[in-house]
Amino acid sequence: MEANRIYNFNPGPAMMPLPVLKEAQTEFLNFHNTGMSIIEISHRSPAYEEVHNKAKSDILELMGLGDDYEVLFIQGGASLQFTMLAQNFATKEHPGSYVLSGSFASKAYKEAEILGIGKVAASSKEDDFRHVPTQDEIKLDPSSAYLHVCYNNTIYGTEYHYVPETGNVPLIADMSSDMLSRPVDFSKFSFIYAGVQKNLGPAGVTLVVAKKSFIEHSPESLPTMLRYDTFLKKNSLYNTPPAFCIYMVGKVAAWIKEQGGLTEMAARNKKKAALLYEAIDSSNGFYKGHAEKNSRSFMNVTFRLPNEELEKKFVAEAAENGLGGVKGHRSVGGMRASIYNAMPYEGVEKLADFMAKFRKSNI
């Protein structure tokens, strides 16, 4: 770790790869000899368009998708997608169906519900969202416009380890917290989206990867900026895009490629997660994982301590040891260690060591 930098376990905005930050810093006053910062150049210039289009093609390449898919860059976060999805695709006759596996999955459903065009296909709420609903639990109305899933549940620390079968119903996934963290058969999805501030870049852009055929016609009555076909037809350049965020996402995608792509990311992320789950499982119940074992996330490891006092102490002492952002979300309590692509193995090792020491001192 660079002097005076910390290991940052925040759930998002989150740690970025250090080489990416350094590259951006170096060229911040003069991007590729344009004499301008990347934040000063025209979004209609060849220099910017190259950045924009390279980010798109690298992302498709990493996902193993062809040109029947399109990459869009949209503002407003995943939260704006929640209503755009419903407004673009669902109707009263063909509602959007939702699997409720956590907080954001439920928020997505709520936006369809406001419009009276949402339906629940499965929920693990009664289980306090400790598991991701299984294929058997999903009761999908075949007249649905789509099935929506949240692929990794940041707050609860659960993640899908299968791709739901939906027959002829298009599958939509919010992958905000595990996008590009592992290989998935992305071709089974009609529409994938991710707020980038966890695994991919600075908050301010939502990455959409969708089948072109799925997004080419939006309802005529929709406002311009809420139509996917506006973004599709104009290469996400109908209006000024959040250029700096897209530029950083492009750098992160290039960094993932250099490291060995999604297979390598998955290997690293599995190894990191295993270290923390081992620290929990071998703690004789001192640390209690929130997620059920077969739904455990590779991205967010959630656990509680024997009492809230110890939890506060844990957060404070972790920070003193250069381990930041380990406090869990208020709805689960306890700890959450977010270990996205950019978190190095050494950071996780340091946290696991700290967990062992803390347990011994506070048993």
Place this chain on the structure above:
Amino acid sequence: MEANRIYNFNPGPAMMPLPVLKEAQTEFLNFHNTGMSIIEISHRSPAYEEVHNKAKSDILELMGLGDDYEVLFIQGGASLQFTMLAQNFATKEHPGSYVLSGSFASKAYKEAEILGIGKVAASSKEDDFRHVPTQDEIKLDPSSAYLHVCYNNTIYGTEYHYVPETGNVPLIADMSSDMLSRPVDFSKFSFIYAGVQKNLGPAGVTLVVAKKSFIEHSPESLPTMLRYDTFLKKNSLYNTPPAFCIYMVGKVAAWIKEQGGLTEMAARNKKKAALLYEAIDSSNGFYKGHAEKNSRSFMNVTFRLPNEELEKKFVAEAAENGLGGVKGHRSVGGMRASIYNAMPYEGVEKLADFMAKFRKSNI
């Protein structure tokens, strides 16, 4: 000018103050001793909240507004505001009224029209948008939900030099291209908004400054992310904000304060604009201004040359002289020099000199 930087006359994204860029560059790997980049820190952390709230209070202070106004940060550009405004405030009984003074003014109207709740109060389209409609030209239906104006028309190079009187009808202004460039009696406006990528920061956030009483109740049927009351109640932190953009806007606002506030900005901008208008007016018709004299913008100076061949040559030779981005918008043709707050006087002087030399060599 810093070695290898150019004078950038782009209309937006546009030139940023160099001290602001340098400050951001210096602290890019470690923001205020957090051990994290500003793009890595939690938007729920005290370190970020300080940035967020300081940007807000500096902006209100610069505008001379009190706490009956609120500053919001919203994604999606001014283009998303076009539909949010209509959806939050207009109805069939109380339509939104629009002054069409250019391209973006017309786009704003179009989004209300899609919903069947827009009305035209005045237009200078027949005049090829060479002037901003006068008070006398505005025929305002007093049952309007609001009157919408675009305060500076980037493409045509025109700007309001008065605040329209609207009686009891709330006044809304798109100030994307002249926000914080001069003192205005902002208290006459109920709602002001600006995509920040011209005068205030990197593309990716829209600044809204509105009367709290005007935005505190959105219609119940509206999606969460399209409601102004969501942003008002949650201090623009309902979901992850575009933190880097807001951070940069805050730095620019602080820089404007240091320079002497809006009075000083106005003095500088007037002086810069005068230099270019003088170059046009004293050219014996070689350079022809697009805007009528009493509507001329201090921000965007638009002019044509005797023929398109000379215009191409002008763009190319300007670039060779370190003067970038002077090509006009295709709908007006010719040249456009955008001289926002961050453009130094020396840059404009260099352009005026170049214009004189170019004229002599090509007469």
